[in-house]
Amino acid sequence: MLTAKGIQKYYGSLQVLKGVDVSIAKGEIVSIVGPSGSGKSTLLHILGTLDEPAAGEIFLQDKKLHSLSGRSLADFRNQHIGFVFQFHHLLPEFSALENVCIPGWIAGRRKQDVEERALELLNLLGVGHRVENKPGALSGGEQQRVAVARALINNPDIIFADEPTGNLDTANAKELHQLFFDLRKQFEQTFLIVTHNEELATMSDRVLHMKDGKIIEGH
Secondary structure, eight states, rough: OOOEEEEEEEETTTTEEEEEEEEOOOTTTTEEEEESSSHHHHHHHHHHHHSSSSEEEEEEEEEEGGOHHHHHHHHHHHHHHHEEEEEEEOTTOOHHHHHHHHHHTTTTTTTHHHHHHHHHHHHHHHHGGGTOOOOGSSSSHHHHHHHHHHHHHHHEEEEEEESTTTTTTTHHHHHHHHHHHOOOHHOOOOEEEEEEHHHHHHHEEEEEEEETTEEEEEO
């Protein structure tokens, strides 16, 4: 479903990605692990079209992502890709429900349909009782669940998660881990996760080990 070939990236004269190949099937949960500075997050951001490679090709559902730019790329990202980050990036002035709805509204979907889907997701993720609360009134675990609901609102092909449990305590991290697998079971949701959390990595279907800008183990 997702295929990347020969991904390279430079920051000035420093080459941070050295010809990385990645292939992920629908419904897979794949983790990327490796030391800080190995290129994990850079690769994730490039695969998620948040950054551009210096060289290489990326295909999602047979669509050549590197052939898109500007509004067409933004629209494709909004409709086909979900993101969960270490810091949830919820908008503080909006309620949990509104935060989840925003990508759906941006996509031009009917307001009522988006709100109904957002409520379904928030209930599914165990924070349905917090829909009117703003992020500042939510715990860290609740904020991350709202962020996961937001990532799911447009039924994306894949969710990219960058250190999703990095800001959570052990109990909330374990709950979020389980949540990803529940979502895979219920929606056949695909995940690519960058993590330092060995427990989450070992639960995944596959683990890709990165070092010095290359994948050294895993396929």
